[in-house]
Amino acid sequence: MALQKLIVHGGRPLAGSVRISGSKNSALPILAATLLTRETCVINHVPDLSDLNFMLQILSHLGCEVERASGTLQVKAENVKTVAPYDLVRKMRASVCVLGPLLGRAKEATVALPGGCVIGDRPIDLHLRGFEGLGAMVRVEGGDVRLFASQLRGDEINLRGKYGPTVLGTDNIMMAAVLAEGRTVIDGAAAEPEVVDLANFLNKMGAKITGAGTRRIVIDGVPELHGAEHDVIPDRIEAGTFLVAGAMCGTREGVKLRNVQPEHLTAVTDALVTMGYRLAFEPSTITVLPAERASRGITLSTEPYPGFPTDMQAQMCALFCCTEGVGTVTENIFPQRFMHLSELKRMGANARLEGATAILQGVDRLSGAPVMASDLRASAALVLAGLRAEGQTEISRVYHIDRGYENLDDKLIALGAEIERVRA
Numbered sequence: 001m002a003l004q005k006l007i008v009h010g011g012r013p014l015a016g017s018v019r020i021s022g023s024k025n026s027a028l029p030i031l032a033a034t035l036l037t038r039e040t041c042v043i044n045h046v047p048d049l050s051d052l053n054f055m056l057q058i059l060s061h062l063g064c065e066v067e068r069a070s071g072t073l074q075v076k077a078e079n080v081k082t083v084a085p086y087d088l089v090r091k092m093r094a095s096v097c098v099l100g101p102l103l104g105r106a107k108e109a110t111v112a113l114p115g116g117c118v119i120g121d122r123p124i125d126l127h128l129r130g131f132e133g134l135g136a137m138v139r140v141e142g143g144d145v146r147l148f149a150s151q152l153r154g155d156e157i158n159l160r161g162k163y164g165p166t167v168l169g170t171d172n173i174m175m176a177a178v179l180a181e182g183r184t185v186i187d188g189a190a191a192e193p194e195v196v197d198l199a200n201f202l203n204k205m206g207a208k209i210t211g212a213g214t215r216r217i218v219i220d221g222v223p224e225l226h227g228a229e230h231d232v233i234p235d236r237i238e239a240g241t242f243l244v245a246g247a248m249c250g251t252r253e254g255v256k257l258r259n260v261q262p263e264h265l266t267a268v269t270d271a272l273v274t275m276g277y278r279l280a281f282e283p284s285t286i287t288v289l290p291a292e293r294a295s296r297g298i299t300l301s302t303e304p305y306p307g308f309p310t311d312m313q314a315q316m317c318a319l320f321c322c323t324e325g326v327g328t329v330t331e332n333i334f335p336q337r338f339m340h341l342s343e344l345k346r347m348g349a350n351a352r353l354e355g356a357t358a359i360l361q362g363v364d365r366l367s368g369a370p371v372m373a374s375d376l377r378a379s380a381a382l383v384l385a386g387l388r389a390e391g392q393t394e395i396s397r398v399y400h401i402d403r404g405y406e407n408l409d410d411k412l413i414a415l416g417a418e419i420e421r422v423r424a
């Protein structure tokens with residue numbers, strides 16, 4: 001497809017309601033988990049995103065038959081191949097999450113190592129340590145990771161790394177361990193809602209997993225898994241991004257998010273309330289209303305769940321440009337994830353970086369400018385800044401946004417934004 005850019009005409013007020021899509025970061029490992037059975041799996045609420053399409057290409061290559069009817073996918077992996085080539089894998093780092101299910105089912109996997117990533121070095125040493133703990137041989141050669149095992153055996157596996165727990169690493173070890181012999185205990189497991197969603201799906205397939213959502217997950221291996229149907233949870237990062245859009249540009253009527261799980265968003269909603277915004281909660285909706293007095297910058301730091309998510313850090317930087325006083329955010333998960341700051345400065349932000357801490361002094365106005373999207377969440381921050389800025393913001397490399405936000409521009413237009421998508 002031809003390269004596209006977004007032209008955001010800033011200063012339009014937002015009001016009304018928006019439906020949040022299924023979670024990208026849940027759907028990716030859940031689709032990979034369908035490799036664990038020869039029976040058909042039905043996955044609902046899968047968002048239409050390029051990252052999900054990359055995953056489906058990999059699954060098709062590995063032998064899955066995939067049928068898609070809007071948000072519902074039927075996947076059947078009667079026989080699996082175990083080699084995923086670089087051409088397919090390089091497009092998306094999350095491709096590594098086919099390693100666990102292939103090892104679990106076929107006792108071998110060869111998957112090209114994903115390359116560098118603009119948000120920083122993204123090693124998979126913890127995944128590999130976990131696979132070794134289950135008895136697999138691990139080799140890295142010719143740019144590929146090769147895993148093989150005559151048998152997988154459950155064991156105590158510590159997945160705690162220098163930057164805390166690993167989300168996809170926890171997913172990978174769970175997916176291999178469900179078909180291992182005996183009991184696996186993952187210590188230092190990631191507790192993100194997406195890990196819980198995967199564990200729930202695996203349990204529907206016949207796995208025996210307890211403790212997902214805590215730092216200690218216990219998996220009792222079973223001989224085989226069967227097909228299952230599952231609804232992917234709502235995307236808490238898409239929701240957080242719309243909350244920030246409402247905070248930055250919402251009218252007194254407010255911006256209402258439908259199809260959310262408010263308990264997954266506590267760190268973000270607490271931050272917004274501390275800043276002075278008003279929020280109204282119902283079981284599956286949140287409405288964000290403007291601050292009664294001026295909203296203020298606060299001090300945040302990104303942490304593993306239930307702490308403040310790194311995937312919302314860039315969007316908060318955009319918000320801090322438009323609030324009184326100083327807002328700071330320290331990035332503890334991906335300390336180099338600040339590509340958006342230099343672009344925000346081109347729009348008039350008063351921002352500086354000290355180590356892994358962004359310091360933003362609110363400004364009276366942002367002004368539209370041509371800017372470049374660098375990664376998914378950085379791009380979302382630029383859209384948010386563009387909505388608030390005076391004049392026109394042209395955001396190039398829109399494909400970054402399309403990797404992880406389903407119809408972001410259309411959803412914002414429905415709330416009152418003025419955005420055009422044009423050929424770059």
Ligand code: EPU
Binds near residue numbers: 169376
């Ligand atoms: N890490 C290691 N060794 C490993 C694995 C991770 O040192 O073997 C480090 C990472 O470098 C990082 C920290 O551990 O410093 C946490 O990384 P994690 O493994 O949890 O990240 P991930 O599983 O690769 C997922 C999301 C990311 C999100 C992070 C953190 C998916 C597909 N991706 O990545 O989402 O930022 O968890 O919450 O679930 C996004 O959606 O924009 C995105 C980047």
